[in-house]
Amino acid sequence: MKTDKKNIKVLYLTRWYPHRYDPMFGLFVQRHAEAANRFCSVGVVYTHIVEDEKIKGFETEFSVTNGVPVARVYYNNPEKSFVLFRFIKYFRANAAGIRKIKKELNGFDVIHVHILTRPGVIALWYKWFHGKPYLISEHWSRYLPLTGQYQGAFRKWITSLVVKNASAVTTVTQNLARAMQKHGLKNRDYRVLANMVTNDFSDFPLEKKPQKKKATFLHVSCFDDKPKNISGLLRVIRSLSDKRNDFMFKMIGAGMDLENLKQYAADLGLDEKTVLFTGLLEGKKLVREMASGDMLVVFSNYENFPVVINECFVLGIPVIATRVGGIPEFVNDSNGRLVDAGDEKALEKYLNDFLDGKYSFDKQKIRENYRHAFSSEIIGKQLCEIYKNMK
Numbered sequence: 001m002k003t004d005k006k007n008i009k010v011l012y013l014t015r016w017y018p019h020r021y022d023p024m025f026g027l028f029v030q031r032h033a034e035a036a037n038r039f040c041s042v043g044v045v046y047t048h049i050v051e052d053e054k055i056k057g058f059e060t061e062f063s064v065t066n067g068v069p070v071a072r073v074y075y076n077n078p079e080k081s082f083v084l085f086r087f088i089k090y091f092r093a094n095a096a097g098i099r100k101i102k103k104e105l106n107g108f109d110v111i112h113v114h115i116l117t118r119p120g121v122i123a124l125w126y127k128w129f130h131g132k133p134y135l136i137s138e139h140w141s142r143y144l145p146l147t148g149q150y151q152g153a154f155r156k157w158i159t160s161l162v163v164k165n166a167s168a169v170t171t172v173t174q175n176l177a178r179a180m181q182k183h184g185l186k187n188r189d190y191r192v193l194a195n196m197v198t199n200d201f202s203d204f205p206l207e208k209k210p211q212k213k214k215a216t217f218l219h220v221s222c223f224d225d226k227p228k229n230i231s232g233l234l235r236v237i238r239s240l241s242d243k244r245n246d247f248m249f250k251m252i253g254a255g256m257d258l259e260n261l262k263q264y265a266a267d268l269g270l271d272e273k274t275v276l277f278t279g280l281l282e283g284k285k286l287v288r289e290m291a292s293g294d295m296l297v298v299f300s301n302y303e304n305f306p307v308v309i310n311e312c313f314v315l316g317i318p319v320i321a322t323r324v325g326g327i328p329e330f331v332n333d334s335n336g337r338l339v340d341a342g343d344e345k346a347l348e349k350y351l352n353d354f355l356d357g358k359y360s361f362d363k364q365k366i367r368e369n370y371r372h373a374f375s376s377e378i379i380g381k382q383l384c385e386i387y388k389n390m391k
Contacts, residue, residue, distance in 0.1 A: 008040040008387050011101060011108040013094065013122055015115035016139070017046035019072055020061070024222070024254075024280065028139065028195045028307050029114045034066045035196050035380035036112075040387055043105045044070040045097035047090065049077045058096050069104040071097035087118075094122055108132070110390050112383075113166075115140055117155060120162035127165060133390040136166045137193065139304060141227070143179040144325060146302040150183055163187050167390040172305045173326020191386075195307040196379040200287045201314045202371050206364060215247045215355055218293035218317070220308040223255030226301070229322075229342065230261050233299040236348045237275060238268040247355055248273065249297075252289060254280040291315050295354060300324055301341050313370035316363035320350050335366045 012033050016026025026046075033042050061072045073093040077086050102108060111123045111134035123134035142149035150156070163169060163180070168189040171177045177190045221228045230251070237249055251261075258277070265275050281289055290296075296312040298321035305326040309319055319336035321327045331338055337359075339346040353359060372378060 008110070008384065009105045009108040010036060010040050010042045010387055011098065011105070011111045012042060012044040013098075013111060013113050013119035014044065014046050015119055017044060017070070017072070019046065019048050020074075021048070021050075023282065026114070029137075030065070030068075031196050031198065031376070032114070032137065032379065032383065033068050035376040036383040036387075037066075037068045038376065038380045039384040041105055042068055042112075043101035043108070044068060045073070045094060045101055046070065047073045047075065047093040047097060050074050051076070058093055060096050060100060062100055069101060071100040073097045090118060091122065094119075098122075110134065110167075110387050112137065112387075113162075117159045117162060120166075121158060124162050124165055133167045134165075135168050135170070135386060135390060136163060136187075137170045138176065138180065139172060141176070141302060141304040141325065143176065143183055143185075144302055144304070145179070146324075147227075156183065160184055160186070168386060170386075173329050175326040175329065176304050193382060194374055194379065195305070195310055196376050197307070197311045197314050197374045198376070200284055201311050202375055204287050204291055204315060206316050206367055213246065215294045216292060217247060217249045217351070218252065218290060218296045218312070219249060219298070220252040220290065220296070220311075221255070221298075221306070223253050223258040223261060225257040225261060227303065229299050229301045230257070231264055232342060232344055233297065233347075234261065234265050234268055234270065234275070236299070236344050236351070238270060239344070240348050240351055241270065241274050243352070244355065245274075247351075249275045250289065250293065251275060251277045252281055252286070253278075287315075290317070293317055295320060295336075297347075297351075298322060298327070299339075299341075299347060303327060305330065310370065310374045313366055314374055316367035318361040318363070318366060320347065320354075335361060335369075 014029050017029055018025055018027055033044050036042050055074055055076050059074045063070050073096050075093045077089045111132055113119045113123045113134055113136045126132040127134055141147055163185040166187055169187045170191045170193040172195055174192055225231050262277050296317055296319045300322050303325040312319055319331050321331050322341040323338045324341050337350050
């Protein structure tokens with residue numbers, strides 16, 4: 001489909017992006033880039049530290065994915081080296097990527113920073129010395145009180161400087177914006193901008209499912225147990241399975257704790273008839289697997305707002321989730337249920353009541369409410385409207 005790019009050229013500098021070692025890392029940033037590229041010209045620079053000793057300098061990997069030129073720069077940057085030396089290598093890696101994208105786009109007009117702080121420092125330099133305005137989109141939950149990850153006097157000072165000089169700051173929830181502001185990160189223009197879902201989700205047909213003997217619950221995540229509390233979810237499943245056998249859980253995804261959690265499930269006596277670990281799924285295969293579910297379960301200790309909730313809503317799937325981060329801004333009694341973080345008894349009761357038919361949801365209405373709100377067309381137009389008005 002031909003679109004009018006309006007001659008706006010946007011350089012994406014991002015701390016997270018899919019790469020050769022993890023195709024899911026920062027996938028939501030890739031989706032933003034591709035959505036904006038429908039109406040503007042977008043190029044992405046992402047740098048990645050590797051432990052491969054064969055990489056002595058900087059290895060630039062260039063590709064065009066769904067119309068978006070991407071320069072991924074891999075380099076070795078040992079943790080034991082001097083801090084200033086590590087920063088210099090980081091900025092040199094970005095410079096290599098920027099040169100490539102600048103050539104592909106024939107220059108750029110504005111910068112879009114995803115995830116602070118270091119990419120923001122580069123953007124600030126371009127604003128001060130080249131007059132290039134920049135936008136910040138923050139996704140990181142480190143500012144939330146439970147994480148305790150936003151520390152260090154110098155980091156806080158430089159981050160506040162970067163945020164103050166941005167044309168605008170977008171977050172996926174009001175909760176994250178408030179958390180940033182409580183840390184003194186002031187900007188005259190904070191906005192909420194949702195993560196988008198691909199057409200694979202929004203265009204997937206909503207079909208009436210045949211009556212099943214077993215309900216299918218979904219859990220989709222990066223399998224990092226500290227924030228996601230998958231071990232707590234497995235204990236709930238174990239307890240519920242002692243009382244009934246008319247359900248199963250599909251655990252979709254991969255990550256650092258996957259093997260440990262699979263072993264924990266086995267130690268609890270949960271077999272594949274009750275808990276099925278599918279591993280990493282992508283594209284249409286992921287959509288089909290998720291569309292077969294009856295409800296998504298998110299039992300996180302802390303969150304910002306996981307994009308999997310958006311994806312389930314556009315598939316018409318309700319959600320049980322914890323009352324953390326920005327989740328309560330979207331999940332309510334019309335599309336799901338909320339429980340307190342760590343409350344295993346409350347989660348089990350909601351699951352049990354759902355299986356007993358004590359509450360239900362209008363899947364068609366859920367889908368209609370969210371199908372277009374998270375679409376690439378809506379998000380892309382919103383982004384390009386911001387770019388056009390940046391100063």
